Amino acid sequence: MNILILGSGGREHAFAWKLHQSELVNRLYVAPGNAGTGKIAQNVDLSLDDFDSIGEFCLNEQIDVVIPGSEDPLVNGIVDFFQSEAALEHIYVFGPNAESAQLEGSKDFAKIFMEENHIPTAGYKTFNGEQIEDAYSFLRELNAPYVLKADGLAAGKGVVICPTLEEADQVLREMLLDSKFGRASSRVVIEEFLDGIEFSVFVMTDGEHYAILPEAKDYKRIGEGDTGLNTGGMGAVSPVPFVDKTMMDKVVRRIVEPTMIGLKKREMEYVGFIFIGLISVNDDPYVIEYNVRMGDPETEVVMPRLKNDFAQLLDLCANKRLNDIEIEQDPRNCTTVFTVSGGYPEAYEKGKNITLDDVEGVLFFHAGTKKDGDSVVTSGGRVLACSAFGQTLEEAINRSYEGAESVKFEGKYFRKDIAKDLMN
Ligand SMILES: Nc1ncnc2c1ncn2[C@@H]1O[C@H](COP(=O)(O)OP(=O)(O)O)[C@@H](O)[C@H]1O
Ligand SMILES: [Mg+2]
Numbered sequence: 001m002n003i004l005i006l007g008s009g010g011r012e013h014a015f016a017w018k019l020h021q022s023e024l025v026n027r028l029y030v031a032p033g034n035a036g037t038g039k040i041a042q043n044v045d046l047s048l049d050d051f052d053s054i055g056e057f058c059l060n061e062q063i064d065v066v067i068p069g070s071e072d073p074l075v076n077g078i079v080d081f082f083q084s085e086a087a088l089e090h091i092y093v094f095g096p097n098a099e100s101a102q103l104e105g106s107k108d109f110a111k112i113f114m115e116e117n118h119i120p121t122a123g124y125k126t127f128n129g130e131q132i133e134d135a136y137s138f139l140r141e142l143n144a145p146y147v148l149k150a151d152g153l154a155a156g157k158g159v160v161i162c163p164t165l166e167e168a169d170q171v172l173r174e175m176l177l178d179s180k181f182g183r184a185s186s187r188v189v190i191e192e193f194l195d196g197i198e199f200s201v202f203v204m205t206d207g208e209h210y211a212i213l214p215e216a217k218d219y220k221r222i223g224e225g226d227t228g229l230n231t232g233g234m235g236a237v238s239p240v241p242f243v244d245k246t247m248m249d250k251v252v253r254r255i256v257e258p259t260m261i262g263l264k265k266r267e268m269e270y271v272g273f274i275f276i277g278l279i280s281v282n283d284d285p286y287v288i289e290y291n292v293r294m295g296d297p298e299t300e301v302v303m304p305r306l307k308n309d310f311a312q313l314l315d316l317c318a319n320k321r322l323n324d325i326e327i328e329q330d331p332r333n334c335t336t337v338f339t340v341s342g343g344y345p346e347a348y349e350k351g352k353n354i355t356l357d358d359v360e361g362v363l364f365f366h367a368g369t370k371k372d373g374d375s376v377v378t379s380g381g382r383v384l385a386c387s388a389f390g391q392t393l394e395e396a397i398n399r400s401y402e403g404a405e406s407v408k409f410e411g412k413y414f415r416k417d418i419a420k421d422l423m424n
Contacts, residue, residue, distance in 0.1 A: 001311055002027040002062055005041070006048055006078075007069025008034050010338070010365040010385040011296035014303040015067060015310070016041045017365070022311035029061065035376040036366025036384075048073050051081040055088050065314050066093045071293050074098070074272075075105040075153060092318040095272035096292050100263070103274075103290040107149045107158075107189045110290050117262035119255055121287040123192040126151065129176045138190055139168050147191040150175055152184030156232065161193070196281035198288065199240045200298055201251055203259075203274040206317035210260055210274075211327045212252070214238045214305040216298040217422070222345055224417045231345045232382050235337045235400075235418030237393065238301040239329075242280065242422075251278065251285050259290075271317060300365045300385040301334040333396040336387040337404045337418050341368070342411025344381035352378040355408040362403035363387040378409055393419055 001024050005012050013036045019025050020040040031054070033043030046053055049072070058066065066082070068074050077098035082088040095101070102109040108126040113119075127135035139146055146168035150158030158181050162168040175185035202213040216238040222228040243251075255276060263270045275291035275298075294302070303310070307328035316322045341348035354369060354376045365387060368380020386403030390396030397419045404414045 001025050001064045001315065003029070003065045003067065003311070003314075004044075004054075004058060004061075004063045005030045005033075005037075005067045005069060006046075006054070006073055008032050008037075008367075009069065009296050010367040010382070011294055011299040012069040013037050013365040013367070014299045015069065017363070018303040018306065018310045022309045024309065024311040024315065027061065029063070031057075034366045034379070035369040035371050036364065038371060049076060051078055054078070055082065055085060058091050059087060063091055065318065066091060067314075068093065068095045069293060069296075071101065071104050071153065071291065074101040074292050092314070094314060094317065096268070096270045100268040100270045101292045104292040105153055106151050107289070108151045108187060111189060113262055113266075114287060117258040117265075119258050119262070119287055120285065122147070122194050124189050126187055126189050127176065128187050132172065132176055135172055135176070135188065135190060136169060139165060139172070142190070142192060145193050147193050148172060148175060149189040149191065150181040150185035151187035151189055152181070154181040154184040156230065157181065158184055194279050194281050194286055194288075196279040196286075197242065198277065198279050199243055200295060201248075201256070201276045201278060202294060202298070202302060203256055203276065204313060204317065204322065205260065205271060205274065206320045206322040207269055207271045208320050209323040210256065211313070211322055211325070212248075212256065213327065214302050214329045215240050215243050215248070216295070216301050218295060218298055219415060219418055222415075224415055229345050231340070233295070233297040233338065234340070234415045235335065236295075236297045236301045237333065237335045237397075237419045237422065238298070238305055239333065240422070241393070247280065247283065247285065251276075255285060255287060296367075297336050297338055297385050300336040300363075300387045304334045304363060304387055304389065305330040305332070330389070332389045332391060333393045334387060334389050335393065335396040335400045335419055336365070336385045337397070337400040337414050338367070338382050339384050339386065339404050339407045339409075339412050339414045340382050341378055341380070342413055344413070348381055349411065350377070350379050352409040352411060354378060354383070356384070357406055359399075359403050359406050361388050361399050362406075364403065364407070383407075383409065383412070393423055
């Protein structure tokens with residue numbers, strides 16, 4: 001099998017790392033990739049919104065499977081593009097078409113879908129600019145804090161949680177009337193605030209059957225104790241101690257099954273990953289959001305814990321036979337800690353020299369790195385994810401920290417409290 005992975009983050013490196021171990025994989029490409037993927041696969045200089053060039057590359061290199069790492073190509077219709085071109089039709093793009101990708105691309109679409117299928121989620125209403133008076137009234141029916149979400153894709157910045165009504169009114173105006181998030185906030189979803197603890201469940205589906213991958217919990221804020229600005233993700237753990245069998249059974253029965261049935265009812269022909277962002281409120285799971293791809297940094301703990309051959313899973317999906325196999329999870333704990341550029345998620349410098357030694361038991365997944373001559377330099381905010389296993393969570397996280405300490409570049413920062421909240 002020849003495989004092309006689209007993206008350049010830790011998630012894509014983790015996919016490549018996993019596929020590199022498979023005997024079913026012949027040639028492996030990552031576009032555009034990073035210094036880490038370049039060691040185990042061939043990096044290709046392709047732009048992720050240039051579907052024509054991606055298609056042409058796939059034909060020239062006889063690619064069998066394309067794995068889009070992030071949501072953008074999916075929401076922009078890469079699956080529809082491949083299906084509409086006779087020459088590309090036979091290539092399996094592992095992701096949903098543009099319509100189905102609306103589960104992530106439009107918060108309002110996802111809410112309607114959940115409502116239709118009686119899937120537990122926060123109460124909500126959606127408003128456009130002309131309905132701002134109704135939106136003010138709706139805010140007054142809710143209790144603080146207030147959750148305002150830009151309907152469209154906003155690079156993980158479109159959700160604002162406001163402690164007071166005054167702030168909520170202000171942010172609402174900025175979103176609806178002043179295009180705070182561009183077109184993404186021309187409609188705003190206002191939600192009831194749910195107080196609980198978050199985790200994520202990952203589903204793989206071939207359109208007929210589904211399989212559940214190891215669950216994870218990520219750490220989004222830049223500062224310790226979950227303070228400061230939101231980031232792409234500073235660390236993750238899998239398994240999640242409070243997600244026991246009872247909780248997982250609830251998630252499957254109340255959320256995963258109705259989601260699969262809902263997709264069928266709408267004839268959405270969904271293949272690919274479904275990342276379900278959940279919150280446990282008094283031991284009951286509610287959906288915060290759907291994503292139509294894997295998470296980053298969650299993939300950096302999920303792929304290591306997946307014992308199955310990932311290429312075999314993809315092959316089974318392509319033949320709509322995912323039900324032929326049981327998912328096997330490594331029972332050990334896996335953690336990851338992201339080392340990031342000083343200043344991130346605000347302004348930061350790039351091009352810093354990175355030195356990286358082997359640390360026993362640590363998997364380094366590259367994100368914002370690139371080759372510069374013979375050296376490797378930083379090229380993004382999140383630089384390297386340090387993943388490690390342990391019999392206990394403590395053992396795993398201590399190893400991840402050994403990894404994070406050993407990574408050297410000017411301005412390096414990482415959170416020192418990943419997994420701490422789960423260890424008492
Ligand atoms: N209804 C809600 N109640 C409490 N917190 C919420 C709610 N909706 C979102 N959040 C918080 O905001 C974060 C971002 O929201 P989410 O819907 O996942 O948007 P995105 O990931 O697209 O920015 C969530 O991870 C969660 O911490
Ligand atoms: Mg989210």
